[in-house]
Amino acid sequence: MMSYLEEHYELIHKTPRLFALHVTREQLLDTLHQITTHTSFDTLSQLTCTDWIEEERFELGYMLTNALRSHNLMLKCSIARDKVTMPSLALLFAQAEVMERELHEMFGIGFEGNETLYDFALEGWCDIPPMRREFDTLAYVNAHYDFREGREDNLDVKEEIKKRKAAAKSAKETPSGA
Amino acid sequence: MERKVITIYHGPQHPGITGNMSVELDLMGETITRARTHVGYLHRGFEKLIERRTIIQAFTIVCRICVPEPDPNEANFALAVERLAGIEVSERASYIRVMVLEMARLGAQLLWMAGQSGSVGLGTVGQWSIYDRDLILDLFEQLTGGRVYHMYIYPGGVRRELPDGFLERLSALLDYLQKRLDAYDRLFFDNASFQKRAIGVGVVRGEEVLRRGFSGQVLRGCGFARDLRRDNPYLLYDQLEFDIPTQSAGDVYARALVRRAEMRESIRILRQVIAQMPEEGAIMQKLPKHRKFTLPKEDTYVAVESARGEFGYYMAGDGSEMIRRMQVKGPSLIHAFSLLEPLLVGEELSNVALIMNSLGICPPEIER
Amino acid sequence: MKFELKNSLAPLSALSKIFEHPQTLCYPEVKSETVSGYRGFHINDLSTCIGCANCQDVCMNEAIDMIAIDKDKNPKNNSGCIPRIDYGRCCWCSLCTDVCPPDSLKLESECIWADDDANRFLYQPKDKPC
Ligand code: SF4
Ligand code: SF4
Numbered sequence: 001m002m003s004y005l006e007e008h009y010e011l012i013h014k015t016p017r018l019f020a021l022h023v024t025r026e027q028l029l030d031t032l033h034q035i036t037t038h039t040s041f042d043t044l045s046q047l048t049c050t051d052w053i054e055e056e057r058f059e060l061g062y063m064l065t066n067a068l069r070s071h072n073l074m075l076k077c078s079i080a081r082d083k084v085t086m087p088s089l090a091l092l093f094a095q096a097e098v099m100e101r102e103l104h105e106m107f108g109i110g111f112e113g114n115e116t117l118y119d120f121a122l123e124g125w126c127d128i129p130p131m132r133r134e135f136d137t138l139a140y141v142n143a144h145y146d147f148r149e150g151r152e153d154n155l156d157v158k159e160e161i162k163k164r165k166a167a168a169k170s171a172k173e174t175p176s177g178a
Numbered sequence: 179m180e181r182k183v184i185t186i187y188h189g190p191q192h193p194g195i196t197g198n199m200s201v202e203l204d205l206m207g208e209t210i211t212r213a214r215t216h217v218g219y220l221h222r223g224f225e226k227l228i229e230r231r232t233i234i235q236a237f238t239i240v241c242r243i244c245v246p247e248p249d250p251n252e253a254n255f256a257l258a259v260e261r262l263a264g265i266e267v268s269e270r271a272s273y274i275r276v277m278v279l280e281m282a283r284l285g286a287q288l289l290w291m292a293g294q295s296g297s298v299g300l301g302t303v304g305q306w307s308i309y310d311r312d313l314i315l316d317l318f319e320q321l322t323g324g325r326v327y328h329m330y331i332y333p334g335g336v337r338r339e340l341p342d343g344f345l346e347r348l349s350a351l352l353d354y355l356q357k358r359l360d361a362y363d364r365l366f367f368d369n370a371s372f373q374k375r376a377i378g379v380g381v382v383r384g385e386e387v388l389r390r391g392f393s394g395q396v397l398r399g400c401g402f403a404r405d406l407r408r409d410n411p412y413l414l415y416d417q418l419e420f421d422i423p424t425q426s427a428g429d430v431y432a433r434a435l436v437r438r439a440e441m442r443e444s445i446r447i448l449r450q451v452i453a454q455m456p457e458e459g460a461i462m463q464k465l466p467k468h469r470k471f472t473l474p475k476e477d478t479y480v481a482v483e484s485a486r487g488e489f490g491y492y493m494a495g496d497g498s499e500m501i502r503r504m505q506v507k508g509p510s511l512i513h514a515f516s517l518l519e520p521l522l523v524g525e526e527l528s529n530v531a532l533i534m535n536s537l538g539i540c541p542p543e544i545e546r
Numbered sequence: 547m548k549f550e551l552k553n554s555l556a557p558l559s560a561l562s563k564i565f566e567h568p569q570t571l572c573y574p575e576v577k578s579e580t581v582s583g584y585r586g587f588h589i590n591d592l593s594t595c596i597g598c599a600n601c602q603d604v605c606m607n608e609a610i611d612m613i614a615i616d617k618d619k620n621p622k623n624n625s626g627c628i629p630r631i632d633y634g635r636c637c638w639c640s641l642c643t644d645v646c647p648p649d650s651l652k653l654e655s656e657c658i659w660a661d662d663d664a665n666r667f668l669y670q671p672k673d674k675p676c
Binding site for chain 3: 231361
């Protein structure tokens with residue numbers, strides 16, 4: 001099983017049971033097809049997405065598992081953050097449908113061929129997709145929720161230490177000056 | 179007579195639904211002709227919150243991803259951080275983790291039993307099993323300081339030393355539970371009314387099940403002995419002896435029987451842990467730069483077997499104090515959509531709760 | 547599978563519980579035992595708290611306010627501030643007690659507080675040595 005992968009791809013050994021390999025968007029379907037037919041990695045167990053905003057790319061991770069559930073192989077595919085469509089895997093793996101639906105909602109990635117890209121967990125969301133790094137959670141929370149009343153007496157400890165030091169200093173100086 | 183299709187929402191406020199989710203059902207008479215799962219009543223944005231917390235702050239969130247069994251999440255989080263940072267955990271801490279995980283599994287199975295028996299109207303079983311689960315929670319309270327959310331398995335080890343006499347109390351509880359399991363056999367698993375409702379309902383079978391990414395009792399109930407504790411061992415599971423119970427029928431009853439046997443296996447594992455746990459040893463490997471602890475720019479994937487199936491965490495660090503991305507996959511994501519929707523078609527309305535409980539569907543891990 | 551009569555009768559064994567003492571507690575007359583080490587309400591030993599705000603920094607729920615102390619109890623408290631906790635936000639993770647340098651902040655087993663106004667849940671940790 002491993003020999004086929006070693007021969008044909010640049011395999012990254014992450015742990016003895018976890019491997020990774022990089023594919024481009026165009027190679028993805030073909031590579032998946034090759035791997036599922038020639039090796040025992042034939043189950044999609046997770047579809048991940050990481051936003052590398054500073055490098056202007058999303059990194060999708062197609063986590064494959066073998067039938068014995070003993071090894072994992074991750075196909076990593078970087079795509080641009082603005083041109084965000086991928087071919088859907090719904091025909092290859094039934095479970096991909098809902099995973100793609102989630103990523104569509106959370107990152108705004110389109111999956112061509114997936115018919116179910118409607119609301120997943122968010123209802124009527126028209127802001128930018130929330131898992132993108134540019135979505136500012138803190139600003140959103142401050143705009144939509146209040147702090148409990150009665151917490152205005154919170155003090156900045158660094159300021160207080162400075163004030164106390166200054167007060168102690170002037171207290172020392174006053175008696176000596178008098 | 180003209181037959182009309184009506185659409186109803188089963189949940190989110192329905193005692194038979196497993197958590198805050200709903201299933202939209204098209205009904206022809208009592209028979210379901212189409213099912214659609216809807217989630218979103220529980221979205222808390224944990225994955226987003228974690229992106230703006232340091233690693234020790236993020237640690238307090240992950241247990242909240244699963245209410246009945248929070249510990250696999252803590253274990254996953256800790257394992258992923260340790261793998262990325264290259265931290266070794268002491269043997270004693272690993273034993274304690276296994277113990278916590280198995281206690282949680284036992285508790286989760288008892289809670290499942292309450293739900294499953296409730297869905298066929300056997301209320302007494304639920305009253306008993308919740309009481310027995312509470313005894314496990316009592317032990318958790320002594321060990322971790324919390325009953326439901328333990329926040330105990332920490333990157334680098336576990337947070338507290340065992341209290342005095344803890345293992346003896348655990349051992350006594352296991353003796354008690356062992357006896358109780360026989361009572362549950364009489365009251366629930368061998369109960370003719372449960373058998374009548376459960377046999378032949380919600381059948382999942384065929385070679386396809388492996389490829390479709392199912393896990394847990396769904397696989398074991400149709401003859402595939404898959405269990406990550408054995409197949410892709412983590413912690414010390416490769417040094418412990420246990421069996422992976424399977425059934426072949428693939429229906430609700432088969433999955434119930436698998437769980438029945440698993441409770442006995444958990445007790446067996448716990449007894450080994452009690453016997454083998456090293457008396458001495460550090461429980462905590464101090465994290466370098468504790469509060470300003472950073473992860474390298476790398477990613478990893480870890481998975482553990484929870485009481486309901488595979489929990490997988492993808493974690494990517496970016497060299498800063500925050501985690502760049504942590505993505506959780508619980509068993510329910512697949513089970514509630516690509517399994518449940520087709521499975522319900524052709525079933526009776528009264529079997530929806532039964533099937534959902536049996537698949538162990540739980541929305542908090544779907545939407546996090 | 548054959549349905550046996552035994553399987554219909556065995557569940558009736560539960561009836562024997564009628565003659566047993568109930569296992570539930572009669573709250574509030576009988577209370578469950580408190581466990582030492584339970585993560586309940588906060589206590590803060592003001593004679594050792596140094597007002598460093600470590601607890602405030604680590605709390606990701608932003609539950610902790612540092613407020614001015616009425617009367618100095620610890621000469622080493624450089625800021626004259628002590629923590630107060632918003633119990634509408636706290637999740638009792640006890641990270642704040644983990645990072646407290648003099649270990650003055652702790653959690654006690656006491657954990658019951660009922661009120662009809664949620665805005666009153668601003669908790670001043672009891673001044674107790676531990
Ligand atoms: S309670 Fe502890 S951490 Fe908080 S300000 Fe006082 S000394 Fe510092
Ligand atoms: S227990 Fe946790 S949430 Fe509560 S105040 Fe302390 S750090 Fe904050």
